[in-house]
Amino acid sequence: METAQLLFICYIIAIVAEAMTAALAAGRREMDWVGVYLLGCITALGGGSVRDVLLGRYPLTWVEHPHYLLITGFAALFTILIARYMHHLRHVFLFLDAVGLVVFTVIGCNIAMGMNMPVIIIIASGMITGCMGGVLRDVLCADVPLLFRAELYATVSIVTGLLYVTGEWLGLPHDAVMIGAMIFGLALRLMAIRFSWGMPKFVYTKTLH
Amino acid sequence: METAQLLFICYIIAIVAEAMTAALAAGRREMDWVGVYLLGCITALGGGSVRDVLLGRYPLTWVEHPHYLLITGFAALFTILIARYMHHLRHVFLFLDAVGLVVFTVIGCNIAMGMNMPVIIIIASGMITGCMGGVLRDVLCADVPLLFRAELYATVSIVTGLLYVTGEWLGLPHDAVMIGAMIFGLALRLMAIRFSWGMPKFVYTKTLH
């Protein structure tokens, strides 16, 4: 199997997993089935959409492949059926969510590389693709985005992107670099969950006015 | 009168009605007059703007017709003057809001059809045009969007779009299909309000972590 195919399969697994965890967030806000469907689509496909809009890259992924709107929406609805078992599957979903993070990141980097963007924008493109879906989910749930507060989520995306770009810059074999960066990022994220690693927080209580 | 003219008149009525209901939402958050003006513009014109940005269709409607920013903004300000009577007019506004929903939906479908988009994107374009203005309003008021929780709002938009697309696909007369889809959608929305119809809700109380 080629690496491009592997990446594609991981992408489909990732958007399904993101849609299913978004469905649980919708359930915690007591949204109706249409809300569950929409939040699933927006969370799974929103990161790539924000990236494409910011880079001016048209058509957007889901406009070119409209069935992604069905895959992610129905994955979200399916979650309602199996919600009572989701708690037992939480380790599976935390794992799939971490897979999604690194796969989205690498795809985002690839797209910016294909547009000959400078290195900072390649990292930013990976991070936006990996993280912005979750930010949209949290904003639509009227929460402060977890991204800005959670264990190494954005950090994992940045580190994965940095490794990938550095490996490419060193002229190492493309596929090995890409897979290596994803495995390192995945391991970092899983260890961060396991050991509750987090960036230090900044706590400020005064107001400027 | 031609159908295009009728649709245009309905569109103007709809953006005015959306701006006026947005002004009431602004008043519930104690926004100042500038906030009322801006929330009116964003709510009335935001759905079409999100659609155009996602489809890469430039210039945006209000950039091409800047006086829409005056019409909607001053409609919102005018609402402050007549706020004390708005409660008595609430049936009128619920009706106009429902008209806006189906008119926006059909306009959004028309635009995607004109770009030769696949059928799923036509439905999505209609729904984004019809519903996203209200989502922006709710996010700017720091609320969980009503769309994700309310009576058949997005559903009405999807059903209207589906009817419209199906009629076109069957080769029925264009104007009849468009007006028929709007009337059905309008009736469905009004009955949903009258009888408190809603999609089932998904309630989930656990967290994955």
Add this chain to the structure above:
Amino acid sequence: METAQLLFICYIIAIVAEAMTAALAAGRREMDWVGVYLLGCITALGGGSVRDVLLGRYPLTWVEHPHYLLITGFAALFTILIARYMHHLRHVFLFLDAVGLVVFTVIGCNIAMGMNMPVIIIIASGMITGCMGGVLRDVLCADVPLLFRAELYATVSIVTGLLYVTGEWLGLPHDAVMIGAMIFGLALRLMAIRFSWGMPKFVYTKTLH
């Protein structure tokens, strides 16, 4: 020194100041360091990004000048180090924030003028550039945007833009008009803070349903 250079220097000072005040907002929400970095970038560069996306003007400023993502991000991180002294510097930052508002406004007007946009869009472009970064900051902090409630913030931006456009229309010397509009806007904003001037608020307590 030419006016373009002066405007550029003011722009850099403004994005640094915006990033630093955004860092304090992040601290009040107990975000981690990555959140502080990202909120700094988004607040400082978000207004211009929203403007460019709405006007279909690519590449975005920070895509063309990626080091802006480093300047604003590290300015935000630096704020953590000096947070304990920020309270004593609050007058400086309120001043720099006001400078940023009028500088961003004039830059936004310039860009729309360069695209031969109609006058309403020039004003809107200035206001979006000046104010939207703060709206994104507040939405990401799950607050109702201050813009819609605060002392003359958006109003200052609109007045600055109106003065600038009127001066250009009257054929007055370009640089004098631009600097004059900025100084008037700056004075208006500082007086609004000093004397707690504000637009009247619209308070509405009923619901339409």
